[in-house]
Amino acid sequence: GDTKVPMSLLEKGAYINYQRIEDNLVIVRERLRRPLTLSEKILYGHLDDAQGQDIERGVSYLKLRPDRVACQDATAQMALLQFMSAGMPTAAVPTTVHCDHLIEAQIGGVKDLARAISINKEVYDFLATATAKYGLGFWKPGSGIIHQIILENYAFPGGLMIGTDSHTPNAGGLGMIACGVGGADAVDVMADIPWELKCPKVIGVNLTGKIGGWTTPKDVILKVAGILTVKGGTGAIVEYKGPGVESLSCTGMATICNMGAEIGATTSMFPFNNRMVDYLNATKRPDIANYAKQFAHNLRADEGAEYDQVIDINLSELEPHINGPFTPDLATPISQFASEVKKNGWPDELKVALIGSCTNSSYEDMSRSASIAKEASDHGLDVKSQFTITPGSEQVRATIERDGQIGVFEQVGGLVLANACGPCIGQWDRKDVEKGVANSIITSYNRNFTGRNDANPATHAFVASPDIVTAMAFAGSLSFNPLTDSLTGSDGKTFKTPSSRPPEDRASVQVAVDPKSDRLQLLSPFKPWDGEPKDLPILIKVKGKCTTDHISAGGPWLKYRGHLENISQNCLIGAINAENGEANKVKNQLTGEYGAVPQVAAQYREKGIKWVVIGDSNYGEGSSREHAALEPRFLGGLAIIVRSFARIHETNLKKQGMLALTFVDPADYDKIQPSDRVDIEGLDSFAPGKNLTLVAKHADGSKDEIPLAHSFNEGQIAWFKAGSALNLMAAKAKG
Numbered sequence: 001g002d003t004k005v006p007m008s009l010l011e012k013g014a015y016i017n018y019q020r021i022e023d024n025l026v027i028v029r030e031r032l033r034r035p036l037t038l039s040e041k042i043l044y045g046h047l048d049d050a051q052g053q054d055i056e057r058g059v060s061y062l063k064l065r066p067d068r069v070a071c072q073d074a075t076a077q078m079a080l081l082q083f084m085s086a087g088m089p090t091a092a093v094p095t096t097v098h099c100d101h102l103i104e105a106q107i108g109g110v111k112d113l114a115r116a117i118s119i120n121k122e123v124y125d126f127l128a129t130a131t132a133k134y135g136l137g138f139w140k141p142g143s144g145i146i147h148q149i150i151l152e153n154y155a156f157p158g159g160l161m162i163g164t165d166s167h168t169p170n171a172g173g174l175g176m177i178a179c180g181v182g183g184a185d186a187v188d189v190m191a192d193i194p195w196e197l198k199c200p201k202v203i204g205v206n207l208t209g210k211i212g213g214w215t216t217p218k219d220v221i222l223k224v225a226g227i228l229t230v231k232g233g234t235g236a237i238v239e240y241k242g243p244g245v246e247s248l249s250c251t252g253m254a255t256i257c258n259m260g261a262e263i264g265a266t267t268s269m270f271p272f273n274n275r276m277v278d279y280l281n282a283t284k285r286p287d288i289a290n291y292a293k294q295f296a297h298n299l300r301a302d303e304g305a306e307y308d309q310v311i312d313i314n315l316s317e318l319e320p321h322i323n324g325p326f327t328p329d330l331a332t333p334i335s336q337f338a339s340e341v342k343k344n345g346w347p348d349e350l351k352v353a354l355i356g357s358c359t360n361s362s363y364e365d366m367s368r369s370a371s372i373a374k375e376a377s378d379h380g381l382d383v384k385s386q387f388t389i390t391p392g393s394e395q396v397r398a399t400i401e402r403d404g405q406i407g408v409f410e411q412v413g414g415l416v417l418a419n420a421c422g423p424c425i426g427q428w429d430r431k432d433v434e435k436g437v438a439n440s441i442i443t444s445y446n447r448n449f450t451g452r453n454d455a456n457p458a459t460h461a462f463v464a465s466p467d468i469v470t471a472m473a474f475a476g477s478l479s480f481n482p483l484t485d486s487l488t489g490s491d492g493k494t495f496k497t498p499s500s501r502p503p504e505d506r507a508s509v510q511v512a513v514d515p516k517s518d519r520l521q522l523l524s525p526f527k528p529w530d531g532e533p534k535d536l537p538i539l540i541k542v543k544g545k546c547t548t549d550h551i552s553a554g555g556p557w558l559k560y561r562g563h564l565e566n567i568s569q570n571c572l573i574g575a576i577n578a579e580n581g582e583a584n585k586v587k588n589q590l591t592g593e594y595g596a597v598p599q600v601a602a603q604y605r606e607k608g609i610k611w612v613v614i615g616d617s618n619y620g621e622g623s624s625r626e627h628a629a630l631e632p633r634f635l636g637g638l639a640i641i642v643r644s645f646a647r648i649h650e651t652n653l654k655k656q657g658m659l660a661l662t663f664v665d666p667a668d669y670d671k672i673q674p675s676d677r678v679d680i681e682g683l684d685s686f687a688p689g690k691n692l693t694l695v696a697k698h699a700d701g702s703k704d705e706i707p708l709a710h711s712f713n714e715g716q717i718a719w720f721k722a723g724s725a726l727n728l729m730a731a732k733a734k735g
């Protein structure tokens with residue numbers, strides 16, 4: 001019909017488009033002629049070209065049109081800088097930025113927040129002004145954790161969202177397909193380039209029975225993680241279904257989807273149901289609930305839909321679980337936990353209990369935890385372990401302050417931290433245990449790999465529901481089984497929605513980037529292609545494994561992720577030089593002197609000389625970080641020529657306007673000498689499927705003509721010629 005329902009109360013002019021799903025599905029059903037799972041319906045409902053798209057689960061690559069983008073502050077910096085360099089007035093779809101990752105927990109919410117605001121001032125100022133300028137939503141430090149705020153304000157059933165954070169799937173609790181991606185994907189969608197996703201397989205989790213007692217939604221995902229392990233969800237969407245679903249609250253379903261990231265799933269999601277209606281009403285979005293009801297037939301799986309794998313869980317029989325230490329898929333039912341502690345020699349004394357994180361920081365989570373604390377407090381108990389509480393958003397914090405839960409936490413000795421990621425992402429100035437000393441902590445978070453929370457490799461971190469974590473804080477011991485207690489938690493209440501509207505007059509906003517900053521730097525568009533490359537030096541001939549970590553190292557370098565020039569000082573410093581077997585030591589072919597890879601690259605660039613990299617097999621595997629493609633381009637590289645590429649890195653290079661090329665015969669890698677000068681022939685008639693030629697001119701005067709293959713399509717060739725994908729989109733936007 002002609003209904004127009006806004007995606008969010010905080011945005012104007014952006015509406016839910018259920019009609020597109022309906023229209024696309026008519027075409028897809030005609031083609032596939034089989035029942036569809038829920039996630040297939042939502043995904044295919046967002047296809048860029050439902051008629052022309054190949055659709056085969058686990059095989060084809062889908063080109064999709066997401067409804068929204070979400071970024072957290074650590075990953076947003078380079079994404080926004082890139083988007084700005086495209087020169088577009090605003091993002092193609094509604095986009096929000098959330099300041100939650102950079103706040104360190106030290107002494108308590110208010111003071112920690114003030115400290116973070118002063119330490120990260122330039123980053124926050126940049127994000128605040130850039131979002132204002134380009135009409136994006138901005139959530140300042142202290143407003144809350146990205147996924148909680150999205151659930152409260154932006155997620156809706158049947159939507160498709162990408163987010164630059166691995167726990168973006170949280171929004172699956174409200175029936176959205178929400179996927180964690182790298183910054184490059186976010187920039188694409190903001191710049192109106194379709195988002196590519198390998199057509200996921202589908203794992204069905206059939207829930208029967210009814211949840212209750214000490215068993216919480218968290219225990220569903222702790223159990224599923226134990227069954228599927230940390231790799232079991234790779235390339236798949238996990239779809240929950242069955243009569244048990246209605247016994248889970250909406251924020252509980254979000255908890256389950258959130259931690260689905262730990263099994264490597266593309267995302268997880270639930271079908272539209274009455275608990276989602278309750279939550280939409282409670283968060284003042286009854287129009288969305290009513291609109292979704294009209295399209296409910298598209299928001300659940302078809303009868304008879306087929307899954308690649310099915311898991312059955314009876315909620316009535318499910319025990320609370322505790323997962324860990326050191327990996328989230330080591331699942332132990334609470335009834336066996338004490339004996340496992342003993343058997344494995346895990347430290348029995350519980351040092352710290354932490355509740356919160358994007359996984360478990362809703363009003364419901366806080367309330368259940370507070371009611372357990374209250375009962376203990378009524379019996380005159382204080383916590384035995386340290387106890388920290390992270391509310392998921394300022395809405396949650398203000399509400400639990402109003403309703404007295406914060407008072408209870410503080411009365412029993414708890415420390416309420418800032419509404420942010422805090423210890424979950426290692427932003428924790430932990431003082432009670434020395435590095436290297438074995439000890440146990442338990443959290444309601446999602447991730448517990450070695451050193452994640454406190455950088456101490458000897459810390460045994462366990463993951464459980466907030467209820468179990470709270471009860472254990474009073475026991476101070478891992479061997480305690482709280483199941484004899486008979487407390488049950490209260491359920492969902494209403495939240496208010498704070499404003500994050502971009503200002504009306506955006507033209508006058510100046511984006512704040514201090515030219516002297518070492519953490520942020522504005523980007524200039526890369527130069528367009530300017531003719532046949534001749535006599536290029538080889539910056540490095542890489543031998544063996546070269547992951548995105550070898551190309552752009554993490555750790556301390558992450559501080560510079562908003563400053564391309566500074567972070568480029570890590571470019572390829574981990575790659576092994578085939579000439580001498582060493583890392584970060586290459587010959588400057590102009591001077592004959594050896595230097596660090598980024599320095600030699602910059603020396604070539606200063607002389608106006610483009611260069612190439614020769615690489616081995618599966619070049620660029622690992623995380624999708626876009627810096628690994630931005631840096632060589634920034635330093636003046638023209639082509640990366642390898643035996644084979646990891647696909648995402650290959651695409652990222654193309655987006656930045658670089659030539660990603662492969663040897664037709666992988667053995668030709670051996671014909672290249674590090675001191676060769678190379679020509680690349682055939683770019684004048686650069687076309688899909690047509691090989692190029694590498695002329696390798698050796699120092700002794702001989703040469704080899706080596707055929708090079710590429711996977712550029714027409715659109716990607718246009719990116720190369722324009723200098724980058726963003727350059728091309730900017731040119732289109734100007735008309």
Ligand code: F3S
Nearest residue numbers: 167357358421424425
């Ligand atoms: Fe933050 Fe931890 Fe979630 S880092 S986004 S609270 S997983």
